[in-house]
Amino acid sequence: MRRHELTDQEWDALKELLPPGRMGRPREDDRRVLNGIVWKIRTGSAWRDVPERYGSWRTLYTRFRRWALDGTFTAMLSAAQARADAAGDIDWLVAVDSTIVRAHQHAAGARKGGTGRVPVQDHALGRSRGGLTNKIHLACDGLGRPLSVLVTAGNVNDCTRLIQVLAGIRVARIGPGRPRTRPDHLVTDKGYSSRAIRRYLRGRGISHTIPERADQIAGRKRRGSNGGRPPAFDRDIYRRRNVIERCFNRLKQFRGLATRYDKTATSYTAVVTLASLLLWL
Template sequence: MSGVVRRHELSDAEWAVLSGLLPSSGVAGRPRSDDRVVLNGIVWKLRTGSAWRDVPQRYGSWQTLYTRFRRWALDGTFSRMLKAIQAQKDAAGDIDWLVSVDSTIVRAHQHATGGKRGPSTGTKRGDHALGRSRGGLSTKVHLACDGRGRPLGIVLTGGNANDCTRFEHVMDAIRVPRTGPGRPRTRPDHVIADKGYSSRKIRAYLRRRGIAHTIPERADQSANRHRRGSYGGRPPGFNRITYRHRNVVERCFGRLKQWRGLATRYDKTRESYQATVTIASLFLWI
């Protein structure tokens, strides 16, 4: 694709990184639409939060864009691209393994609330990471990011899910492959989280894995421990200076929500919205 790079389109540097990660067609016959044009159309749609039918004609048929987006979402192409970039960054020593964990609520637009049957999900709203919370139907994005505010692990649930019940799922989602031989890296050096993750189960999980952590104790837990006296045990260790770095995950959410198609959920299925979050995360890495 030549000419002036328009708003929301891939720069030459971004395309140079992504072009080598896209799958080949692998099918004989008529050549498929240019990958850069299609990816520009997908990015434009997700950046603006527009409907597929409203994507400018310069990116080609909106049916082609949607079909390619849906195919790559279902076959894991976007996830593999993200993992490949993370592996390259880790090999270059460009990942800060001071990991922060938190979640954010995303309101579901009325177009997203009629989730249809997908190839791997049912028809219930919960199967598509939709749940009813105080603000109505919503999705909760649980996230672990590195010390520079780039997503390492992502889990989607309904908006009514409790943060601490998904902590281990988020930690399990951290799998940074090696560029050479060896198992993916799954263990951070240190984990920071807010009071919503203060529980004995989470602290025991982190100790079992040998992961240092900084999680403040809730007021009710502290009061209960004092009430039990010597039987209440020692207070958990807490480093205020380390805890100041927790706002990196808030800044990460702020950057992700600059994508309007992520800040408000328009996708009916879990796979499509997961792909939206993955694409936005991919651009934070590159």
């Protein structure tokens, strides 16, 4: 095993999750191809610069795009989460947050989708003071492993995507039963503090720890008795929110994730999904 490659334990867990081969001539060895993809993501290199020991870079890119488009990486991540849940290895105190990722100039050249009735593709790139960026919205369990991932443009407000991130939590059961979609407790920072969000969480029966913003506290005090009581806040539980910061730190050890080089949102989401899968392994 070389640096940046899958260990034997990781490969043993992954090989059962890969889709079967297609009809026709035998395809390239799955382990070598997957090692090449992982090497590329860990180093942030261009596809053409992947070492020849992993085979043709065109084969690696074609396999990566195929698995990104047909949902293979997402299915593999879901299977890894289901195994952990069956073993009782998921802490359902869930933290939600986002992180900004700067886009390299190579990521800015994706072609928009046509004219007329063909909709323009959204490649999840937004322009801000730092240039072109995108944002990773993430929900992780109490052990700092991703449960749900959403990629948007960098200028998208965090609180507008909380419901989508929570809806992305679907941990399947091994055997009968519906997927688990609801955490035991939710922890977020004050960027998610709003009446609409708190109302939504209460409607789903999700207990939560979200600090109030200073302007909300001032407005409630200004209204006096009409301002209502402050929401419950547990400092001890809130201290556990740092698990999502540690999760982001581990994900950004993948240089192909810490800086976005992919032109399309589909490819970059696949990069984040594959890195998340390796954290579960």
